[in-house]
Amino acid sequence: MRFLTFVDEGGPRLGALTSAGDGVVDLAAAQQAVTGRPAAIGTLRDLIEAGPAVWTRLAADLASADVAAFTRPLAGLRLAAPVQPSKIMAIGLNYLDHVLEGGRKPPERPVLFAKFPTAVIGPGDAICWDPALSDKIDWEAELAVVIGRTARRVRAEEASGYIFGYTAANDVTARDIQQGDGQWVRGKSLDTFCPLGPWVVTADEIPDPHTLPIRCIVNGEVMQSSNTDQLIFRIPALIEFLSRAFTLLPGDVILTGTPPGVGQYRTPPRFLRAGDEVTVEIDGIGALTNPCVIEGPAPT
Ligand code: ZN
DSSP states (O other): EEEEEEEEEEEEEEEEOOSSSSSEEEEHHHHHHHHHOOOOOOOOOHHHOOOOOHHHHHHHHHHHHHGGEEEEEETOOOOESSSSSSEEHHHHHHHHSHHHHTTTOOOOSSEEEOGGGGEEEEEOOOOOOOOOOOOOEEOOOOEEEEOOSSSSOOGGGGGGEEEEEEEEOOOEEEEEHHSSSSSSSHHHHHHEEEEEEEEEGGGGGOSGGGOOOEEEEETTTTEEEEEEESSOOOHHHHHHHHHHHBBTTTTTTOOOOOSSOGGGGSSSOOOOOOOOOOOEETTTEEEEEEEEEEEOOOOO
16 A cells, blocks of 8 residues: 555645555545544554554455545645654665765665654655755655564564555755764754655565665756665665664654765766755655755844
8 A cells, every 4th residue: 555644724634545546545534434433543653553453454444445535636635744753764875886986885784874853844845955054965865664563673584574664765965064074964854854755655565675776866867776676785684783773663764775876976066956856766666756945044
């Protein structure tokens, strides 16, 4: 299934894409119609936390019920980020072709950094920055893993049972801040610097996440084009590495790294500008597009 968050007058609502892909079932309205009570599950994080028995029941209900009355056309719906994670773990230098592009050697263990949840935006939302803070804003197309259940000290062989699904992410980065700070968190965590979406595809629909073509397109020009088969540390190894150190919670997101073609390594280097439109596209998942906007002057 494909779960998303859409926004109407009342705020964000959990939806499921119809199998034809052109409609969105309003899951809160559908739950209320079935149970006669206000929906218990309001967000994708609620649904993930409810556990596999509820996911299975929901899928069966949607397959058997007539949901036409609760279905809206996808076209014209405003989407938000499909999930609001409690934390975003990101892996640097994890595509072999990207490591070689930077003239480096593959790392011996995953290079971990974090992005703050306040950086998350949805499809169509603006990537926005203050030009006085940074003028080297770069794109990074990434496959994002959404955690399905609390994970602590999970072995790689068991890791697939802890994955809810996958989405596309743009690990937007202020290169001048990233390189000037001595560590990466600030340059990676500016507000709006973590577009996620357009939806979360459940893990059963992607039996092997290490075979997916992945691209980044800026104003129609393909900047990155690779395949998740280039991952140095694969997803099960990442879940083992991360969960050995700390607890992964339902809805948490792992950004798995980016392929070559980022702006800073282009000749000449190329960075995002106001008015640009940047798309991350992963086969089997979908396309995540965001415009770029300059913030006004900071308050004095
Ligand atoms: Zn990245």
